[in-house]
Amino acid sequence: MRQPFRRASVYLNLLLITEAVIGLLILLVTAYYHTLFAGYLSEIECRLVYGYLFGIYVFGAQLVVIFLCSLAMWRRVWRRRCTPNIRLLLSIWAFYSCVIIASGFGCVWNLYHSIDVLENAADTSLTRGIDMYYTCPEWKLLWDGLQWHKECCGVHGYKDWMSAEWMPKVEGNCSSMILAPYACCKRSCESCFNNMLPGDGQSIRGSNQQPFPALTVDSINANGCLPVFVDAVWNFFYILLALWVLSLKFLIVLCCMTKFILHRQNEGDGCDNVGLTDEDGHPLVVVKYPSNVRCVTIGEDDLVSDNIPDANYCNCNELDEEQCDY
Structure with a gap:
């Protein structure tokens, strides 16, 4: 495939790398807030939080894997001629990328509707921790560290x-x-x-x-520690929403660039043999020949004959230019 404009492959690779970086940021941010939420909850509530965040982990991992693999795919696509198979491959790739971004929106929407559930779980967990402050050393350490580092006191106060x-x-x-x-x-x-x-x-x-x-x-x-927990959940939601919007914008640019590249290939490179015509408007046929063939000589009588002409092969490196007809 031909590049429709200068450094088209470079810009395309930058967009793919950006999408992969966004996926990596989603994984890092989710891991950070997962650890932060676990500091407020007991083991049972931590499993609940992990269930809500598992889809976000999968979404970030998909962005990283898919768009890093897309770098290798586009590197091979640039070296090939535009064919219907290439068009189908790029269409499937664009559709699958859109499905991944749509699943990311589902993760963000699920987190938005889970904020009340997480708040209630943290309220129940912290209240139980106060009752077990002197009977369970784990809760004493959790409460002391939480109140000292977050500068709060009690659940609500x-x-x-x-x-x-x-x-x-x-x-x-x-x-x-x-x-x-x-x-x-x-x-x-x-x-x-x-x-x-x-x-x-x-x-x-x-x-x-x-x-x-x-x-x-x-x-x-x-001030209580529960409002600090709720603020952390909302901050995580806003950061995740911003990263999803960025991934959506870059995906739109990628899809538009892919569509433009295929359109230019369809016009100038002969994809589906469109655009390659003679003076009378008849479509031309692209004939592939082995790499060891240098010249093919076909006479005018052979062109009007229904029989397959006998091709005369010659090596242009061994013969003079006058003896080799192109």
């Missing part, structure tokens, strides 16, 4: 800790005191870590319970 069944109850005269883990403290608060036990004059019932520091609203992060 710091009051979730005070309403836990195992938390010591504060008497009425100590209503201004807040009981919460140390991880809820603000990083900029120096006095937050000074006293581990409650201050003087603060009586707490249930002294057999695990002591907690007496904190104030100003010394802790009052």
